[in-house]
């Protein structure tokens with residue numbers, strides 16, 4: 001990234017093979033525990049492998065004590081040397097706004113997050129911002145959400161894209177459609193959907209969802225992370241990430257072939 005690009009926010013991660021993503025990716029999900037951290041780590045691993053520098057920002061980490069590892073630490077453990085930033089940490093496993101209120105700790109809002117993203121984007125090729133839970137989870141008393149943080153980032157001149165991490169099975173299509181609609185209503189760019197944890201033995205709904213998720217999202221399926229990707233002693237995480245994420249995210253995964261291979265005929 002050159003100085004001019006850093007100044008006007010037009011740098012691209014073409015060098016990492018992430019076509020269409022301009023260096024800032026907000027990672028949200030259809031809910032909590034759907035694999036956002038694992039997906040963030042997979043994207044980071046491929047960017048690092050392509051020689052990019054990567055920062056990972058968690059605006060509000062909840063459910064973790066002062067000495068415990070948070071999501072940014074997990075990304076580092078899985079992907080390798082990323083720069084880690086956490087703006088707030090609350091011990092109770094709740095939405096950030098609720099956890100802040102109950103703990104008496106300060107909230108974190110869109111302005112601070114956007115300013116942090118801009119600072120990081122000046123220093124790192126790729127900035128990944130992982131939300132807590134789903135897109136419209138509240139971070140402060142005014143009800144600001146991860147979507148507001150992405151909008152505030154855009155207002156500062158960057159072009160953030162959003163990645164939606166979805167659960168695999170029955171129930172995911174509705175939340176995917178709702179999340180995509182909320183993004184469209186705010187004119188935020190949904191880059192695509194990644195299934196965070198693809199079961200070893202996928203059921204009928206999971207298999208059908210491969211074809212239906214892109215329709216519900218109005219955006220492509222950009223990856224399917226297999227169950228066990230975080231703990232396979234035989235397969236390095238970076239290799240698993242490469243074969244599980246689509247070329248738009250720097251991998252080799254083929255959505256059409258995977259979907260066809262899991263089609264269940266009548």
Ligand SMILES: Nc1ncnc2c1ncn2[C@@H]1O[C@H](COP(=O)(O)OP(=O)(O)OP(=O)(O)O)[C@@H](O)[C@H]1O
Nearest residue numbers: 032033034035036037038133197225226227228229
């Ligand atoms: N593909 C996968 N293989 C193995 N474990 C997975 C996979 N995806 C998710 N998990 C596990 O499921 C749990 C939830 O995943 P993860 O922490 O990525 O969710 P999250 O969406 O980031 O949750 P949060 O809203 O708390 O940030 C973790 O223990 C994680 O290791």
Ligand SMILES: C[C@H](N)[C@H](N)CCCCCC(=O)O
Nearest residue numbers: 032062063093094095132133
């Ligand atoms: C504690 C948990 N793992 C996340 N960090 C926070 C999830 C908040 C979800 C709120 C909700 O949608 O009801």
Ligand SMILES: [Mg+2]
Nearest residue numbers: 036037071130
């Ligand atoms: Mg997480």
